[in-house]
Amino acid sequence: MLSRVADNLYWMSRFVERAESITRMVEVTKDTYLESGREINDDEFWHSTLNALCAVEIFEADKIVKVDEFLLFSKDWSNSIRNCIFSARENARMVRDQLSDEIWIELNNLYLFFLDDDAQKVFNNRPSHFFLKVIRFSLVFQGLVDATVHHDEGWRFISIGKYLERADQTSRILDTLSLKYGESSRTDLISVLRSCSALSAYRRQFRGELSLRNVASFLLFSQDFPRSIRFAIRRIDSNLHEISGVPRGNFSNEAERLIGSVLAMVNFTDIDTLMASGLHQSIDDLQTKLIDVGQRIFEAYVLLPFENENIGQQRAAQSFVQQQ
Template sequence: MLSRVAEKLYWLGRYVERAENAARIVMVNANLLLDLPVGLTPGWQPLIAITGSEDRYCAKYPDYNEHNVVSFLVSDLDYPNSILACLNLARGNARTIRDIVPREAWERINELFLYAQGNLVSGLSRRGRFAYLREIIQGSQTVTGILAGTMNHDAGYKFLRIGQMLERSDMTTRIIDVRSETLLPETASELRPYENIQWISVLKSLTAYQMYRQKMQVRVRRADALKFLFQNEHFPRSFYYCASSVEASVRQLPRNDTVRRTLSRLKRNAKSASMSALADDNVQLHDFIDRLQIDLARVHGAVADAYFPSIPPGSGSAH
């Protein structure tokens, strides 16, 4: 397979996943603000922190109010990780490799971009936002399903899958990292109902709440949520599952020694950590997540070095 085609498929996987993730965190944050008392709401700034875009945002907007943050994350084409920009980039990648991507997938990506672009007024309003974001989420999932169900699972699909799962694992770490700093202390008994609501929002941001309850069979608690989201081997949005999926795809590609070694270290670091200890110390948790994100960047770099001719600076190495 040509390196250029492999790279396009890799970024197609990342951009579709990134658009879905952006829609999900905006929707869940809006619901969280409705569930918490006014004085305890984290506001909209955490969403900018999750995406790692504080500098770019502050250069354009004076404060973190709802309208500015939602506009930035949904419709700002100057911001390459907004929903509209990601869908546009995904559409551009798919268009250039239409002989590889199933026609149904290309058509659905194009339709989804046109919907996102044509319904911005509704999508940016409180009244129409949830229907708009739900369409983005479901449309992205449809694209993923079409690609999984109709594309040959050859080397090309492996690159698409690697991109998708690296993007997903990156978002998992970012959501937990930022949300853990704003979550209420578990030791304050009078605030535990609200702390529980915020951890539920973390799980919902990753579509993990129902599967968490099914697997853990306990109320939502910090240590249990961390263990499920970082170490569960069967939930498709847990960090460990995503890393294992990347490893499974890489194993079927040539010249994979360096990438596999990097992935093995990443998985080992995630699996060996004590979630109980991390749950009691936000500083340790932040340091742990920093190390995972550094390892994710190394995996991305190893994939690029092994298979792509070049990755231009700032082309989207995560967020």
């Protein structure tokens, strides 16, 4: 397939996944705030969310004063839900011919919803309705991708985009715990699980009292839970090998080599070793590697081998900014 098309599909998918994830975070954080007690003020409460999304400074510069509204509607922060949807649609518009009508219509409808004031109105009047709409959209989108397009190379790029973004987002959500002032409370742990839509799945695996160790272990290492980091990395690894045709366990480009090493790490590290070397540090390392994987995919499939290395570097800077 066209290299640019692969790139567009990949980014379309990332932005949809990102919109869903940030929406969940905002919803859960708003909800948790209701029971956060009197000693915590608004700013402190949202600080760890902003921090995990690397949006502290840009929020301070933004016209919007409320954090939740900023995360949803900011025109200046490239990862606000609004901008994620706009970017997803822009990428989709460039590859209209690759998508089914159903996919386009869902995405375009949500874009139209954000384009006029509908979205803001719905959010003001019935926030739960708003969150449901965005999250449902993402789920329908994923369902349509699975059910209405060829599971060919393009579909694999869509899949890689989704899982790379998901691994990244799950790691950021988990990181809010290590960024909190002081010990994680029960409320914090529940809120993290809910942000990953993982509460009931977690309870099936770990009964009884919640602990940071178990929550981190679940979100990092669960074999079968589709929002765990290990699950996502396995999917990225298998999709990359499907694209190149090279058997798993081998590699034909840097993207495959790197994802293989990350996979080995999540397969063979246990939670206690990881906690001992510091949760935040480990998550940070993981995130850096995931960003690198994205860049290597771009180099392997979008750039031509003889093309100027500068383009690669520019693009690396760009994609880093987009992820931040």
